[in-house]
Amino acid sequence: MNVTLRQLRVFQAVAETRNFSRAGDQIGLTQPAVSRSIVELESQLGLKLLDRTTREVVLTDAGQSLAMRLDRVLDDLDQTLAEIHGMAGARRGKVRVASSPTLSANLIPACIAECARRDPDIDFLLLDRMQQTALDSVRAGEVDFGVLVEPPATDDLHGEAILDDPFCLVMPPDHRLAGRRTVAWSALDGEPLVLLDHASGSRRLIDEALAQHGAHGEVRQQVGHPATVFRMVEQGIGISVMPALAMPPAGLQALVVRPLLPKVQRTIMLVHRRNRAPSPLAQRVWNLIREVAAQRRER
Structure with missing residues (x-):
């Protein structure tokens, strides 16, 4: 079924107001657009949800069943979307980074210190591992990204040279x-x-x-x-x-x-899985490591 979120919200408004015009005013649609959405929803479900007359809108048994469950489902969806949206502005959390030993000893400490100074609510966790093991950690999703030495070019990885x-x-x-x-x-x-x-x-x-x-x-x-x-x-x-x-x-x-x-x-590179973009927090750490590397390059 190709049921859209818009169709469900239109139905929810009609079930609440029992009137197409008032439902349209509530969600910002014209009465014909509301009517069209209901018809499309009924067509997708293969069921009649509303009995319409010139004076009133009455929910059928199927309509009542859908309306009873829909409020909770849409409330859960709204809460989930709000939480996900909030991640974009998140200031607190853990970022896991895998790095090979020479970088762990002589580049990453400055990055961890700068992160603590600039973003004290970010917990920068380093996994100090040999190159291949660090690369495996990136591929397995065990870490947000890696700081590695010229990893092989493959379709499953995205890399950015920094130093x-x-x-x-x-x-x-x-x-x-x-x-x-x-x-x-x-x-x-x-x-x-x-x-x-x-x-x-x-x-x-x-x-x-x-x-x-x-x-x-x-x-x-x-x-x-x-x-x-x-x-x-x-x-x-x-x-x-x-x-x-x-x-x-x-x-x-x-x-x-x-x-x-x-x-x-x-060439020192930042690497993450191509099909797994860093989270907003991880992207901040990614950018910070890039900046520290640029400063070292200039010196």
Whole structure:
């Protein structure tokens, strides 16, 4: 049945006033428009709802049954729509965001702090997970959106690039390359390496850059967290290629960091399911992260 909300509200007004003209005045329709809506509703239901004479409108048994239930149904609908409409202006609630470790450590804390300052009624909940697990959380709807490293382009995801993050070389201060202001990727050929493992969103990009520039080194260790990489480099196990955002804000006192040329960078993206637009609260957090990333880019 193709019964419309307008037809039901017209019937509700007629059942209440027992008069087509007064019903039209109540809901802002002409008497012919009211009559036409009732005829269309009766046609869709296959039942006569009203007996009309020149002097009065009388509800049939079917009309009485519908009228008795319709008030509650329309009241529930009005309340539901009002609650949903209120979400657009909601100022309080939880927003869940998944992020990969290097971003969780060095971009997201500033975003959480700014959110607490700007929107203290928003509870910004971070799920700190490896890239693929964070991506799975977005797809499963476990989080409102994710902050990820160049997720694969797929039909089920919508992404927005917010920041480019260049790769750099991390090494002990006595390494042969430490005295250079910049280091060519090709200079890494034959060097022992300590790299993030393949669960990281950066590893694929690092491997591609090393291969493209003919830097074939021995990967001695593959680990999941940047802090572990730095400790291994300090112990002389190997040197490392790391994204700039993985560097602690206070720097690496025991290590040397140099830009790698030609510049290769990863793209940081905000990602949500294509068929699930962020809620108004989540959109505010999305916009806030974009702003914080833009400020970092300018610095």
